[in-house]
Amino acid sequence: GAGVSQSPSNKVTEKGKDVELRCDPISGHTALYWYRQSLGQGLEFLIYFQGNSAPDKSGLPSDRFSAERTGGSVSTLTIQRTQQEDSAVYLCASSRGGQPETQYFGPGTRLLVL
Amino acid sequence: GENVEQHPSTLSVQEGDSAVIKCTYSDSASNYFPWYKQELGKRPQLIIDIRSNVGEKKDQRIAVTLNKTAKHFSLHITETQPEDSAVYFCAASWNYGQNFVFGPGTRLSVLP
Numbered sequence: 064g065a066g067v068s069q070s071p072s073n074k075v076t077e078k079g080k081d082v083e084l085r086c087d088p089i090s091g092h093t094a095l096y097w098y099r100q101s102l103g104q105g106l107e108f109l110i111y112f113q114g115n116s117a118p119d120k121s122g123l124p125s126d127r128f129s130a131e132r133t134g135g136s137v138s139t140l141t142i143q144r145t146q147q148e149d150s151a152v153y154l155c156a157s158s159r160g161g162q163p164e165t166q167y168f169g170p171g172t173r174l175l176v177l
Numbered sequence: 178g179e180n181v182e183q184h185p186s187t188l189s190v191q192e193g194d195s196a197v198i199k200c201t202y203s204d205s206a207s208n209y210f211p212w213y214k215q216e217l218g219k220r221p222q223l224i225i226d227i228r229s230n231v232g233e234k235k236d237q238r239i240a241v242t243l244n245k246t247a248k249h250f251s252l253h254i255t256e257t258q259p260e261d262s263a264v265y266f267c268a269a270s271w272n273y274g275q276n277f278v279f280g281p282g283t284r285l286s287v288l289p
Contacts, residue, residue, distance in 0.1 A: 096277065105280065106266060106279040108277065154221070170219075
C-alpha cells in the first residue's frame with residue numbers, strides 16, 4: 064500500500080518568510096509525528112498527534128512553529144518568519160497508534176532558508 | 178523524561194565481521210525499542226524492534242537483545258556487508274507511543 068508521503072520534497076525560502084510542509088500519513092494510522100533532522104544529526108522530536116487527543120507540542124523549538132492535523136489524517140507543519148537555523152530535513156512518521164507501534168517515515172522535506 | 182544514549186557514535190568493521198551497537202535508556206516504563214537504518218539521503222527505515230516482554234529477537238543477520246534490569250538494548254549485525262553501511266538509530270517508547278525518544282545515531286562503515 065501507499066506509504067507516508069510528504070510535500071514538497073525540497074523547499075528554498077528567504078529568511079523571514081513563512082513555509083508550510085505537508086504530510087500524508089498511511090491510511091488508517093491514527094498517530095502522526097513530526098521530526099527535524101539537521102545535517103548529520105539525529106532525529107529531533109517536534110510534535111505528536113494521536114487521534115482526536117490534544118497534540119503533544121513539547122518538542123516545538125519556538126512559537127514560530129505550529130502544526131495542525133485536519134480530520135485525523137493530513138498534517139501541516141508551519142514555520143513562520145523562517146530563520147537560517149531552521150534549515151533541515153523535516154520528517155513525518157505515522158503509526159497505527161495505541162500501544163507503541165512501528166513508525167513509518169516519509170521521505171522528508173528538505174528546507175533551506177537563505 | 179526519557180533519555181536515550183547510543184554508543185559508539187561511529188563504528189568501522191571489516192566485511193564479514195560482526196557489529197554491535199548499544200543503547201541505554203533512563204525510563205523504566207519504556208516498553209518498545211525499535212531500531213532504524215538510515216542510508217545517506219534516505220528516510221529512516223525500521224529493521225528490527227523488540228518489546229519489553231522478550232529478551233531477544235532475531236531476523237536473519239540482525240538481532241536485538243534487551244536487558245530491562247540494566248535498561249539497555251543492543252543491535253547485533255553478523256556477517257556484515259558493505260550495504261549495511263548506514264546510520265543506525267535506536268529509540269525507546271512508552272505511554273502508547275506518545276513518548277518516542279531516539280538515540281543520536283551510530284554511523285556504521287563496513288569496509289570491503
